[in-house]
Amino acid sequence: MTGYVIKRMLSIVLTMAVMSILIFWITQVMPGNVAYMILGDFASPEDVATLEKKLGLNDPTYVQYWRWASGMLQGDLGRSLVMDRPIAPVLWDAVSKSAILAGISIGLVALFGIVVGVYAGVRHGSRADHVVSVATYVNIAIPEFLFAIVIIMLFAGYLNWFPATGYSDLSNGVGTWARHLILPVFTLATGLMAHVSRLTRSSMIDTMQTQYVRAARARGLPERLVIRRHALPNALLPTITVLAIDVGIMMGGIVVVETIFSYPGLGRLLMFAIQNMDVPLLQACMIVITFVYAAANLMADLLYALLNPRVRYGRSSSE
Amino acid sequence: MAVAAASNSQARRRPLPASLKVGAALLFSIVVLAALGPSLSPYDLDAMQLDVRLVAPNAQHWLGTDEFGRDVLSRVLNGAQSSLLMGFGATAVSLLFGVPLGLVAGYYRGWADETIMRAVDVMISLPPIILGLLILSVTSPSLWKTVLAVGFVYIPIITRLTRSITLEVTGEEYIQAARARVESGWYILFSEILPNAWAPIIVEAALRVTFAMLLAAALSFLGLGVQPPASDWGLMIAEARPFINQAPWIVCSAGAALCITVIAINLFGDGLREALDPRLSRRR
Numbered sequence: 196m197t198g199y200v201i202k203r204m205l206s207i208v209l210t211m212a213v214m215s216i217l218i219f220w221i222t223q224v225m226p227g228n229v230a231y232m233i234l235g236d237f238a239s240p241e242d243v244a245t246l247e248k249k250l251g252l253n254d255p256t257y258v259q260y261w262r263w264a265s266g267m268l269q270g271d272l273g274r275s276l277v278m279d280r281p282i283a284p285v286l287w288d289a290v291s292k293s294a295i296l297a298g299i300s301i302g303l304v305a306l307f308g309i310v311v312g313v314y315a316g317v318r319h320g321s322r323a324d325h326v327v328s329v330a331t332y333v334n335i336a337i338p339e340f341l342f343a344i345v346i347i348m349l350f351a352g353y354l355n356w357f358p359a360t361g362y363s364d365l366s367n368g369v370g371t372w373a374r375h376l377i378l379p380v381f382t383l384a385t386g387l388m389a390h391v392s393r394l395t396r397s398s399m400i401d402t403m404q405t406q407y408v409r410a411a412r413a414r415g416l417p418e419r420l421v422i423r424r425h426a427l428p429n430a431l432l433p434t435i436t437v438l439a440i441d442v443g444i445m446m447g448g449i450v451v452v453e454t455i456f457s458y459p460g461l462g463r464l465l466m467f468a469i470q471n472m473d474v475p476l477l478q479a480c481m482i483v484i485t486f487v488y489a490a491a492n493l494m495a496d497l498l499y500a501l502l503n504p505r506v507r508y509g510r511s512s513s514e
Numbered sequence: 515m516a517v518a519a520a521s522n523s524q525a526r527r528r529p530l531p532a533s534l535k536v537g538a539a540l541l542f543s544i545v546v547l548a549a550l551g552p553s554l555s556p557y558d559l560d561a562m563q564l565d566v567r568l569v570a571p572n573a574q575h576w577l578g579t580d581e582f583g584r585d586v587l588s589r590v591l592n593g594a595q596s597s598l599l600m601g602f603g604a605t606a607v608s609l610l611f612g613v614p615l616g617l618v619a620g621y622y623r624g625w626a627d628e629t630i631m632r633a634v635d636v637m638i639s640l641p642p643i644i645l646g647l648l649i650l651s652v653t654s655p656s657l658w659k660t661v662l663a664v665g666f667v668y669i670p671i672i673t674r675l676t677r678s679i680t681l682e683v684t685g686e687e688y689i690q691a692a693r694a695r696v697e698s699g700w701y702i703l704f705s706e707i708l709p710n711a712w713a714p715i716i717v718e719a720a721l722r723v724t725f726a727m728l729l730a731a732a733l734s735f736l737g738l739g740v741q742p743p744a745s746d747w748g749l750m751i752a753e754a755r756p757f758i759n760q761a762p763w764i765v766c767s768a769g770a771a772l773c774i775t776v777i778a779i780n781l782f783g784d785g786l787r788e789a790l791d792p793r794l795s796r797r798r
Contacts, residue, residue, distance in 0.1 A: 210639045217636070218648065225652050336776040338728045340735045341751060341769045344758060352759040447641030451732055455755075465644075466736065469651040481640075481648060489639050 199500055207489050214489075215267070218481045219260050222474045229474065232276050267482060273475035277467075282479045286464065290483060292362065293453070293460030297445045299376065300383040305438055308388045309431065312395025316430070317422060319400045327396065331389040339448055343382045343455045350378060360457040379456040383448050387441045395434045402430040432502050439495035443488040534785025540778035548594035555588035560743055568761040578763040580754060589745040590767050596746040597775060600661055600739075601727030605719050607665025608672045608726075613715065615669070616676025617703045621684055631677070634670040642667045642729055650738040660739040664730050668722055675718050679711040686710075713790040720783035724776045731772060747772045 229252060230243045247253055251262065266273060272282040315327035351359035357378050363371040402408060403426055411425045412418075450462035457463070461480060468477035547554070556576075563583035571578040577586035619630040640648065649663040683689065684707065692706050731748030733739035740746040742753065747768040754764035 206635070210636055213636045214639055221648055221652055332780070333773075333777065336724070336773045336780065337769075338732055338735075338772070340732055340748075341765070341772065344751065344755060344765055345769070348758045348762055348765070444641060447643035450643060450647070451736065454736060465647070469647060469738070477651065481644070484644055485640055488641055488644075492639075 200497060203493055203496055207493050210489055211486065214485050215264055215482060216260065218478055218485070219263060220256075222478050222481075223256060223259075225472060225474060225477075229276065232472065233279075263478070267479075272479040275473055275476045277471045277473045277476070282476055286461075286476075286479055286483065289459060289461045289464040292458065293449050293462065296376065296379055296383065296453070296458060296460060297442065297449060300380050300387070300445065301438065301442055303380065303384040304387045304391055304441060307384070308391025309395050309434060311388070312392035312434070313399050313422075313427065313430070315392070316396040316399025317403065319396075319403070324396075327392065331393050334385065334389040339382055339386050339451045340455060342385060343378070343452060346378055346381060347455070360455075362457075362459050375458075379452050379458055382452050382456075383445060386448060387444065390441065390444075391434060391437055394437050395430065398433050399426065399430045402426045405429075432499075435502065436495045436499040439491050439498055441491075442494075443491035446484050446488050446491075531785040531788040533781045534789055537778050537781030537783070537785050540774070541782050544594060544775055544778060545598065547591060548598050551591040551594055555585070555591050557585035557588045559588055559592050559745055560584065568757060570761075571763055577767045578761065580750075580761070580764050581757055586764055586767050589750060590747070590771050592745040593747045593750060593768065593771065594775070596657065596740060596744065597727055597731065597748075597772065599657070600664065600730035601723040601775075601779070603661040604664035604668065604726035604730060605723045607662060608668040608722065609715070609719055611665075612669045612672025613676050613708070614703075616673040617680050617707060617711075619673065620677040620680025621699070621703055621707065627677075630673065634673050637667075637670045642725075643732060646729060646733050647736070647738060650733060655738050655741055657740050657744070660730050660733055664726050664733070667729065668726060671722065672715070672718065676711065676715055679714055680707055683707050683710050717783065717787040717790055720779065720786050724779045724783070727772075727776060727779070 229250065230246045231238060234242055234246060251259060254262075263273070270283065272286060274280065275282050275285065278285065311327055315324040318324050347359045350356050357374050359378075361375055363375045365372050408421060408426050411421045416425075449460055450465055452458070453460045453462035454466050461483065465477070465480040465484070467473070468480055552559070561584065563579070565583065566575070566579050567583045568581055569575060569579045569583075575585050575587065577590060580586055580589070615630050619627040637645070645667050646663050649666065650659065653659055689702065689706055692702050697706070730739055731746075731751075734746050734748035735752045737752065740749050742749060750768040751765050751772075754761065754768070758765055
């Protein structure tokens with residue numbers, strides 16, 4: 196197990212290193228001249244040349260990469276071109292807001308996904324099970340951006356229960372803060388709930404047919420106890436790892452959801468960087484997203500290995 | 515639902531799954547509508563009628579009009595081509611690259627396998643939509659670039675699947691026989707292994723089409739895919755967003771078209787999975 200953990204950690208470091216090269220290289224070929232972006236379109240060629248020299252834009256790419264990457268490692272994320280200020284405070288503020296959004300969503304996904312999945316799985320083949328299956332099937336066909344717009348239309352437009360977009364700071368009162376969060380959280384959570392409940396359901400169905408569940412029933416245990424003490428702990432193994440994977444998937448979801456709801460998080464910052472060709476900001480956002488995604492996947496793998504002693508490193512390649 | 519699949523011995527006589535029939539029928543009608551779209555449309559795609567802006571569905575405009583007075587029905591019909599092209603085109607791109615890479619990795623193993631799988635690891639270290647954004651942010655967006663980018667994003671999944679099937683098939687006796695006959699590696703990969711590995715790959719590809727379609731729609735929605743004034747469902751939804759309360763029919767029409775298409779392909783893919791590979795269907 197320790198060997199496996201070390202090996203996975205190393206592979207994450209390697210992946211991050213390769214990914215940082217890729218992100219740096221891709222953003223280097225982006226259209227637009229950085230010096231002109233800072234000085235404005237009407238800057239004199241001399242000024243541009245001076246600034247390019249100062250910023251080291253004429254250095255070989257690998258020198259520029261090294262400067263950027265070593266800065267990143269020391270926590271220096273560079274300066275935003277468009278906002279003309281250090282990226283770090285802006286980025287960490289956005290990350291913390293996204294973390295609130297994603298954290299609440301993943302909590303709800305875990306809670307409702309598991310409850311619905313277990314409910315449907317235990318009643319496998321019943322009408323309730325069919326309703327859940329059809330609902331998850333339809334849910335998967337509805338993209339997040341469409342779902343978000345439809346619920347804005349319903350709950351903000353017609354019913355006027357919640358604000359359509361925006362973010363309110365906690366200092367403006369918990370109520371206002373929560374009202375701004377409800378629709379984006381609902382959108383993010385609904386998409387992934389189908390994922391979790393479907394997996395929990397099939398895992399529950401499999402578990403309910405195992406020998407030990409039958410043995411527990413044969414001993415005359417009440418069905419509630421059979422489910423709670425014998426079936427659930429085993430059925431939830433894959434669910435826990437899927438929740439870790441979902442944290443990673445959410446990194447993609449927040450881009451769409453934050454854009455639609457004008458929520459000032461990491462996803463919207465990324466879109467801002469892309470739309471304004473703010474290369475340093477784009478690089479910083481990408482690195483943070485890659486890191487969270489990689490960490491979530493690592494956690495999923497480790498949890499899976501930890502919870503399931505049958506999984507040992509090396510066997511996965513012969514699957 | 516698929517657990518009920520019959521045992522292998524009965525597989526041949528099993529009737530086609532209902533989901534396959536329904537999905538195929540729906541998909542067929544959508545493809546026909548997409549093909550005939552331009553000639554079926556009651557109005558010219560880009561014809562702006564400024565006197566009938568944001569008009570609710572009526573006898574002249576069955577699905578209403580948009581903010582420029584363009585007929586929504588015509589645009590939804592024409593958008594089918596764009597969505598289908600992106601879904602199937604991107605999947606074709608993933609197959610074109612993913613299948614050969616997976617075959618090579620699984621059959622030759624060694625350094626080729628190691629190199630390909632490490633590259634795959636890097637590619638899946640970003641969420642699909644972020645990878646798509648990263649690729650598309652570099653160039654000026656267009657339809658075919660979106661197709662390529664989305665196809666590229668899903669190469670790793672096809673590669674991994676093909677590789678794992680190749681690993682299984684390579685152990686079979688007929689491969690050893692082909693090796694004993696000193697057949698060329700090319701021949702073994704494409705004439706011996708691929709014909710025996712295609713069923714699960716096709717099933718996966720069918721389901722991949724919807725992921726590709728939804729990802730492409732999301733990218734168009736974010737402004738990095740298909741560009742105006744093209745008629746694309748993701749783009750239509752983005753353009754209609756400021757008017758959702760005055761003109762909900764635009765978002766609803768384009769959204770419904772997208773969802774129905776996705777459900778049709780998913781039904782078709784699930785049905786295909788049941789029909790071709792009962793072993794796979796149990797995993798669900």
